[in-house]
Amino acid sequence: MNIVAITACTSGIAHTYIAKEKLIKAATSLGHNIYVETQGTIGVENELTKDSIANADIVIIAADIKISGKERFVGKRIVEVPTQLLIKSSKALINKLQEDLIPKV
Template identity: 45%
Template sequence: MKIIAVTACPSGVAHTYMAAESLKVAAEESKVCESCFVETQGQIGIEDALSPTQIQAADVVILTNDIGIKNEERFKGKPVLRVHAGDLINKSPIIIEKLAQKLA
């Protein structure tokens, strides 16, 4: 499974980056995740912007729903899961496993 994600939070500081890191670590440790690319939309702007190639190759998109995500139209036609940043921080392995089951 190929995952792309965009994380953001109201303050654009801690939770944005904690959620991104948690998801990346869980994806690396997962047996079902082939790749995981995460764009952050924090206080200093967009970092690690997802490329059109990464978006096209993705099986699923994870978006944090704590605040609006910029340029969300890029993901039209892709399955999108919206979660709170706190859930990505605390439950990324579970989220990945459930996505894999759903996409199987």
């Protein structure tokens, strides 16, 4: 599964980057490709490319604040969660998303 994500918290420091690291670790351990953009007090880092968005099966927005650039994801399946959920249960969230994307036979 190809995943793109944005993480952002109210202070734009700790939870933004913790959520990013947890998400990357969970996704790669499950064999998925992932690209994560952060939006924090120092601005946007690792901005998602048009290609990574185009190839994404799912967009995860883990944010406690309003993020910029949501219009880039028109036509994509978007899941929005608070950063705390991603920090605590990133692997479970990815497993659930994978189950939902794969049709049951």
